[in-house]
Amino acid sequence: MNIAISNTSEKPIYQQLYEQISAQIVRGELESGYNLPPIRQAATELRVSIITVKKAWEELERLGLIYTVTGKGCFVNELSPSEKLHKRNEMIAKQMQNDIAYYQSFGLTLEEVVDLLKEIY
Amino acid sequence: MNIAISNTSEKPIYQQLYEQISAQIVRGELESGYNLPPIRQAATELRVSIITVKKAWEELERLGLIYTVTGKGCFVNELSPSEKLHKRNEMIAKQMQNDIAYYQSFGLTLEEVVDLLKEIY
Amino acid sequence: MNIAISNTSEKPIYQQLYEQISAQIVRGELESGYNLPPIRQAATELRVSIITVKKAWEELERLGLIYTVTGKGCFVNELSPSEKLHKRNEMIAKQMQNDIAYYQSFGLTLEEVVDLLKEIY
Amino acid sequence: MNIAISNTSEKPIYQQLYEQISAQIVRGELESGYNLPPIRQAATELRVSIITVKKAWEELERLGLIYTVTGKGCFVNELSPSEKLHKRNEMIAKQMQNDIAYYQSFGLTLEEVVDLLKEIY
DNA sequence: GTGGTCTAGACCACT
DNA sequence: GTGGTCTAGACCACA
Numbered sequence: 001m002n003i004a005i006s007n008t009s010e011k012p013i014y015q016q017l018y019e020q021i022s023a024q025i026v027r028g029e030l031e032s033g034y035n036l037p038p039i040r041q042a043a044t045e046l047r048v049s050i051i052t053v054k055k056a057w058e059e060l061e062r063l064g065l066i067y068t069v070t071g072k073g074c075f076v077n078e079l080s081p082s083e084k085l086h087k088r089n090e091m092i093a094k095q096m097q098n099d100i101a102y103y104q105s106f107g108l109t110l111e112e113v114v115d116l117l118k119e120i121y
Numbered sequence: 122m123n124i125a126i127s128n129t130s131e132k133p134i135y136q137q138l139y140e141q142i143s144a145q146i147v148r149g150e151l152e153s154g155y156n157l158p159p160i161r162q163a164a165t166e167l168r169v170s171i172i173t174v175k176k177a178w179e180e181l182e183r184l185g186l187i188y189t190v191t192g193k194g195c196f197v198n199e200l201s202p203s204e205k206l207h208k209r210n211e212m213i214a215k216q217m218q219n220d221i222a223y224y225q226s227f228g229l230t231l232e233e234v235v236d237l238l239k240e241i242y
Numbered sequence: 243m244n245i246a247i248s249n250t251s252e253k254p255i256y257q258q259l260y261e262q263i264s265a266q267i268v269r270g271e272l273e274s275g276y277n278l279p280p281i282r283q284a285a286t287e288l289r290v291s292i293i294t295v296k297k298a299w300e301e302l303e304r305l306g307l308i309y310t311v312t313g314k315g316c317f318v319n320e321l322s323p324s325e326k327l328h329k330r331n332e333m334i335a336k337q338m339q340n341d342i343a344y345y346q347s348f349g350l351t352l353e354e355v356v357d358l359l360k361e362i363y
Numbered sequence: 364m365n366i367a368i369s370n371t372s373e374k375p376i377y378q379q380l381y382e383q384i385s386a387q388i389v390r391g392e393l394e395s396g397y398n399l400p401p402i403r404q405a406a407t408e409l410r411v412s413i414i415t416v417k418k419a420w421e422e423l424e425r426l427g428l429i430y431t432v433t434g435k436g437c438f439v440n441e442l443s444p445s446e447k448l449h450k451r452n453e454m455i456a457k458q459m460q461n462d463i464a465y466y467q468s469f470g471l472t473l474e475e476v477v478d479l480l481k482e483i484y
Numbered sequence: 485g486t487g488g489t490c491t492a493g494a495c496c497a498c499t
Numbered sequence: 500g501t502g503g504t505c506t507a508g509a510c511c512a513c514a
Contacts, residue, residue: 007432012513023226049514088227089237096241099220105141106209107148110242114235116210120217121231133489159501170491172414175503190249192499192501254498265468291499330469331479338483341462347383348451349390352484356477358452362459363473375504401486412506417488434486434513486514492507499501 001037005046013048017056018063025065025076026088036066036074063087122158126167134169138177139184146186146197147209157187157195184208243279247288255290259298260305267307267318268330278308278316305329364400368409376411380419381426388428388439389451399429399437426450 003020005013024030036042039057043050057074060066065087068074079087103113124141126134145151158166160174167174178195181187185208189195200208224234245262247255266272278284281299285292299316302308307329310316321329345355366383368376387393400408402416409416420437423429427450431437442450466476 007435008430012433014513019223020226023228027228052514055513092224092227092229092237093241095220095223096237099216100238100241102140102216103213105144106213107144108213110239113238113242116213116217117221117234117238118231120214121221121234135489161501171493173490176489178502188250189502190499191254191497191503193249194501256498261465262468265470269470294499297498334466334469334471334479335483337462337465338479341458342480342484344382344458345455347386348455349386350455352481355480355484358455358459359463359476359480360473362456363463363476377504403486413508415505418504420487431487432514433488436486486512488512489510491509494506495504497501497503 001042001045003046005048014052014055014059017046017048017053018059021056021060022063022065022091025060025079026084026091028081028084030076032076032078034076036076038073063091122163122166124167126169135173135176135180138167138174139180142177142181143184143186143212146181146200147205147212149202149205151197153197153199155197157197159194184212243284243287245288247290256294256297256301259288259290259295260301263298263302264305264307264333267302267321268326268333270323270326272318274318274320276318278318280315364405364408366409368411377415377418377422380409380416381422384419384423385426385428385454388423388442389447389454391444391447393439395439395441397439399439401436426454 001021002024003017005016007013009016011019021030021036036057037045039050039053043053046053057066057068061068061074064077065079066074066076100113108116122142123145124138126137128134130137132140142151142157157163157178160171160178164171164174178187178189182189182195185198186200187195187197221234229237243263244266245259247258249255251258253261263272263278278299279287281292281295285295288295299308299310303310303316306319307321308316308318342355350358364384365387366380368379370376372379374382384393384399399405399420402413402420406413406416420429420431424431424437427440428442429437429439463476471479
């Protein structure tokens with residue numbers, strides 16, 4: 001578990017958590033069947049509230065990336081590489097649609113967006 | 122004034138307001154010196170609270186896009202086209218940094234991002 | 243009449259007016275008996291509201307710097323040089339007390355204030 | 364938290380709040396990491412509205428003096444003594460420019476200002 | 485319990 | 500009639 005939490009970020013902590021973990025899962029960093037640390041342990045290590053971790057784990061379950069076995073813990077789902085890729089593209093596309101809507105509201109063309117993107121990347 | 126407010130959006134109303142208006146200003150739709158509607162009138166038309174409009178107008182002033190004269194009203198600042206362009210890119214870049222951070226967390230390369238962008242745009 | 247009005251200043255216009263004129267009077271730039279321009283003319287020239295000019299003229303009268311002759315106009319009071327000096331010091335001292343209170347709230351010593359003052363002046 | 368609010372002052376309440384607190388921070392009275400009282404509690408104690416306190420806290424955040432963590436509270440930023448000094452001088456200088464402009468409108472020289480200052484201080 | 489947002493209505497200063 | 504400020508109370512997201 002390699003997670004970076006920022007208290008001053010505009011994103012809520014539980015979102016930072018599930019975004020980073022879901023990224024690690026679809027990238028294959030966290031393998032199928034990987035046993036996520038217990039909520040209490042994760043909360044202690046990351047110095048966040050148990051409720052916050054619970055909320056993040058719940059979101060991961062809702063996304064179909066992990067499953068919970070009561071009394072045993074949470075595990076990364078079995079996902080084929082193609083399924084992972086599909087989920088990854090799904091998540092990215094969802095975000096990108098919002099981003100593009102924002103760019104377009106300022107009247108940016110695709111070329112301008114790409115140019116700015118190359119500059120900042 | 123052509124504003125669309127969504128009560129279901131995750132963005133606060135005042136932010137929707139200043140984002141749309143700032144976009145209209147830097148796109149040149151609202152000309153320099155344009156007299157924004159009085160906050161009370163805007164509040165009535167948009168069916169939101171005066172304070173909500175006020176907060177949006179304040180942010181626009183902070184962004185250097187409008188100025189307010191007590192007792193007279195609020196007006197769009199005098200901005201040269203290059204200044205508008207600069208402010209636009211500034212706002213976009215700020216947002217784009219967050220977007221890119223998200224894409225990178227999924228391990229996307231610049232090329233992949235551009236490809237996806239072209240697809241969705 | 244040599245007045246500079248700023249719409250974007252945080253000071254209300256009527257205050258800008260009476261502050262500048264009172265300064266000109268106690269400095270001797272506007273001589274005793276000088277006939278201030280009619281309210282309507284001043285309002286037109288300065289591009290402000292008649293009400294605003296009226297409010298400034300009233301404040302000047304309240305300060306004992308001008309007097310009004312109904313139907314004839316407003317005139318600068320007869321003031322001896324020592325009276326002018328006294329009024330000047332009075333106005334400055336009043337302002338300076340507020341300024342000093344502000345500086346002191348930040349814990350500045352007299353020496354620090356003087357140093358900063360020399361730097362900015 | 365040692366705040367004095369004057370309802371008769373010409374300054375708005377929220378400005379009195381952030382001026383006094385910012386002074387306390389740059390003077391070092393409120394240490395880095397200090398947990399400001401919750402806005403509701405502060406509002407009750409100071410007998411002002413929540414929104415008024417919120418507005419003051421927002422300005423403090425904008426000045427780079429505090430940061431807020433949703434659900435946790437507001438905290439004084441980590442600032443080195445030199446940073447504090449810099450921020451202090453920055454705030455003072457901003458105010459002092461207005462003060463000096465006023466003095467100069469009366470034709471005062473730097474020496475006269477300093478003399479008066481020493482007298483009143 | 486904490487901050488984030490919003491409402492509806494009010495009073496005041498300024499133009 | 501305009502903006503500037505303030506109130507008292509409410510609901511929601513977050514920890």
